[in-house]
Amino acid sequence: MLPRLSLRFVHVWRRNRLVWRKLAIPSMLVNLAHPMLYMLGLGYGLGAMLPEVGGMAYITFLAAGTVCSSTMMSASFESMYSSFSRMHVQRTWDAIMNAPVLLEDVVAGEAVWAASKAFLSGAAVLLVATALGLVSSALALWVLPLIFLSGLAFAGLGLVITALSPSYDFFMYYFTLAITPMMLASGVFFPLERLPEWLQMVAQIFPLTHAVELARPLMNGVIPNSVGMHLLVLVGYAVVSFYLALLLTRRRLLS
C-alpha cells in the first residue's frame, strides 16, 4: 500500500518544536557538549601523538566524523526515546489521529522533526569546527543538506525500532548492535583503510560511512568521490526505513 503523504506532517512537526522551544538552550548545549568533549579530548590529546591521519591533522580528521556522528546520535535519540514517549507513554499519537491527521503524517512529522534536531546538532558541531579553523572551504556548506539527509536516514531507522519496541530497554539492543559498531567502523575516529578488508566491506552497509565519506572532503575543500553512490545509499536508507516504520507502526496502532 502506498503511503498517502501530505503537508499535514507539519502540524506534528510544529507540535514537537513548540515543546522543544521551551527547553531549547539547555537542550542544544547538552547536545553539543558530548560530541565536543570527544572531538577536543581525542583530537588534541590523541592527535598530539599522531603525525597525520588521512593526510591532515587528527583533529581536522575527527571534526568531519564528529559532525556526522553527532547527527546520528541526535536523530537516533529523538526517534527512539522521545518518539516512543509520545507514541506509547503519553498516547499523543492516538490523540493526533482522532483529528483529521493520518498515521503517515504522524510518522513523517516525527521523522522530519528528528532530522531537524539532528541537523541542529550537526550544524552546531560544524560551526564550532569552523570557529576552531578546522574547516578550510565554503564547500563545507554542502554538509548542511547532507546532515539533514543523514538525519532522515537515522530517524527512519530509529522509528523502525520504536515501532517494534515493547519498552525503553529495547533501545539498548539497537545502540549496542548498530550504533556502536557504526561509531567505530564508519571512519569517524580513524580511516576505514586501517580496518581489515572484510570489515571495510561490512562498513559499506552503514549509512554513517557514506555520510562521513561525503562530509570529510567537503570540509577540507575537496569534491568527494562517488557522490551519487553515497547519496543514493543515504536516500535509500531514508525512504526504505520510513516506509518500514510506517508499516510496523500501522500494525502496532491501527490493527
Next chain:
Amino acid sequence: MSHLHVAGLRKSYDGTEVVAGLDLELEPGVCFGLLGPNGAGKTTTLRLCLGLSEPDSGQVTMLGFRVPERAREARQRIGVVPQADNLDPDFTVRENLLVYGRYFGLRSRELQSRIPALLEFAGLAAREHSRIQTLSGGMKRRLTLARALVNDPQLIFMDEPSTGLDPQARHLIWDRLRQLTGEGRTILLTTHFMDEAERLCHRVAIIDRGFKIAEGAPRELIAQHIEPQVVEVYGDGAENWAERFGRHASERCEKTGETVFCYTHDADAIVHALEREPGVRYLHRPANLEDVFLKLTGRELRD
C-alpha cells in the same frame, strides 16, 4: 441524513469476533448510548467508526463520508473524548487547545478567538496557564471535552466520559453534554454506568459479545423488558427470606452477590412482609436501566 450509519459491521482479533454484525443509526441531535459489559466491543466499535481500524466487513458512513476510505474528511467535523487521558503533558491547558486545533488545520488567530469560550465551557478559565500535571481528574476530563470541541464538531464520540470521576465532576460533565445536544450536536457515548445512560441518552443500544441485543429509548426498554417495581433485599437473612417468601411473592427473583432482587408489578405484599422480617434491610424502587442491562447481559462477572 443520519450522522452515523453502521451496517453489518464485523471485526475479529485472533479468531475472536469482537464486533459481530452491528447495525447503528444516529439521527442528528440525539445522544445515543452504547452500553455493554467490559469486552462487549464498545471501544472497538468506536475505533471502527473513526476509521482507526479496518472492519472485516460491513459499512460505516459518518457525516456522509464512507469510512475508512474517507475517514479523514469525516474526522474534520468530529470530536473525540477517549477513554484514557491523552492530553499533551508537555503543554499548558491553553496550549493543549491551541495545538490540537492546529491538527484540524485551524489558524492560530482563529483559535485564539475560540479558546476563551472553550475554557469557559470547561470551567478552566482560571487555569489557562496551568500545566496538565497540576489538574485534577475532573479538570482533565473537562479539558479533554473542550479539546474535542475545538473544531466545532457535529458528531462527538465519548468513550466512558465519566469513569473515575467524583459525583460533582460527573454532574458537571452531564450538564455539559446536555448543553451540547441542546445545541443540536449528535453524541455517541459508551458507558457502563446505567444511571448516566438513563439520564443523558435519548436512545441506547445494549451490546454484548459484539452483537446488539436491545435498542430503544431507556424508558421503552425498561417498560418492555422489566417488571415496573423492584425490591432489593440485603443482609444475612436475605437469601433465606428469598427462599421462604420472596421467590413466591415476586414474578422474578434473582441474586447478585449478597443482594436479592425481586421484580414485580405490585410490591405491597413483599414490602409488608419485609417490614416484619428480622436481619434484613431492603430498598423499594422503580425498575431502571441497570435491571434491564443485568437481565439481558447476565449477572456473572465480566473481565
